[in-house]
């Protein structure tokens with residue numbers, strides 16, 4: 029699509045927002061211009077594995093210039109990379125050193141500011157960029173529940189958590205608007221609501237439709253061309269490609285019902301004094317301020333909208349006048365991020381606090397699986413495995429033997445498993461969760477923690493996620509690869525390491541590393557060939573570049 033056609037589409041699809049810019053010189057034009065430009069890629073360094081300086085240095089070695097995003101620091105080592113940069117294809121991404129997330133999408137968790145010890149709910153969590161940030165803010169300990177109603181999206185979320193080594197999350201699959209109160213109360217709740225996604229137009233211009241040439245012709249004043257297009261249609265010939273915009277007021281109205289239900293549910297589940305962030309990546313006031321206003325009204329003083337600022341970020345105030353209607357002036361406390369202001373996508377965030385005197389969501393904590401029940405199980409080598417309630421299957425008597433085998437094969441000290449509750453959720457093998465993680469009884473979790481050790485095959489196998497998590501503590505059967513071997517490994521091609529490389533390895537399974545970072549598991553054959561067990565498509569890694 030030509031730039032002029034794209035611009036015309038955007039103007040047509042978003043025209044109803046023109047009035048929001050009426051007091052700003054060139055505001056509308058700058059808004060539309062920004063939406064026609066490609067979006068910079070943004071990644072953050074996984075603090076469990078590397079810091080921002082280390083990641084910047086790795087990128088520099090590859091000739092990639094990375095700029096820190098000043099308004100996300102301190103707290104997040106967020107780096108801006110050129111538009112179109114495919115982070116997921118690089119070894120350091122597969123090794124869980126970084127995660128790709130649009131800069132502006134990193135704001136909700138920063139504003140929610142969960143602290144270690146908080147019980148946290150992410151009501152619409154998949155594919156999990158914000159879940160990962162929440163899990164890290166809790167120090168990879170305690171209890172975070174990540175809910176979504178789409179099974180395949182929960183699988184993608186779990187893949188991201190596995191790659192990043194996050195063990196303090198239980199996933200649940202239900203309609204967030206009906207999330208059962210028996211799950212107990214939460215100190216922090218994120219409602220990153222499904223929305224019409226207008227703020228993602230830089231990444232996905234097709235949302236604005238592509239009627240193309242007629243709109244462009246009109247925009248450029250080339251009436252003759254427009255007439256020709258009309259004549260073509262009138263003559264029954266195939267018109268230039270057209271597609272309706274999938275955004276607009278009807279779509280926003282349709283989204284609003286679900287958004288309202290989600291935010292209301294979050295308020296119900298929030299503990300007195302607790303906080304909620306409601307966020308969307310859309311411009312429509314019907315999906316943003318109007319939803320917040322309705323819920324504030326209904327709560328009649330038990331809920332406060334807090335003012336928020338982010339130092340260094342150029343943000344706009346929430347809309348207080350819309351389609352001739354005067355809205356509650358306090359809605360100006362909401363945060364609007366316009367794409368032209370910080371070279372980002374568009375975003376909306378509201379920070380809400382439940383009054384300390386508000387009714388408690390219920391003493392349903394009793395329904396939680398006892399916090400700390402599993403604490404220390406790792407250290408005891410799972411002697412009480414599966415006493416871990418909330419798992420779908422109980423422990424099998426041979427679990428400790430499995431663990432001993434794992435530890436002796438890789439030379440893992442008992443202390444390396446101490447931070448985890450080791451439990452069996454399925455017949456496939458063992459999961460590791462943070463020792464103090466307490467999954468809810470209802471809704472029954474899809475999973476808790478990270479699937480680490482597959483025991484339903486002979487010989488049992490450390491998973492790739494397990495290798496990334498436990499690999500740094502392994503003292504034998506670890507094999508360091510060269511850069512060329514790393515790429516072969518990630519492409520699942522066989523390779524032949526040197527005798528010096530295999531000095532600490534016996535034939536059988538080994539953890540492979542690159543520059544000290546585990547990449548996954550391989551089988552060292554007696555012939556000296558190394559067979560890659562890197563999953564074909566793991567956590568979005570296409571790797572090998």
Ligand SMILES: C[S@@+](CC[C@H](N)C(=O)[O-])C[C@H]1O[C@@H](n2cnc3c(N)ncnc32)[C@H](O)[C@@H]1O
Nearest residue numbers: 152153154155156157158176177203204220222
């Ligand atoms: C904006 S996305 C969330 C993005 C996510 N927070 C992240 O940072 O990766 C909205 C999500 O809400 C989910 N969703 C939509 N309606 C839902 C509902 N009623 N209950 C739970 N999840 C829902 C969608 O499947 C989608 O994954």
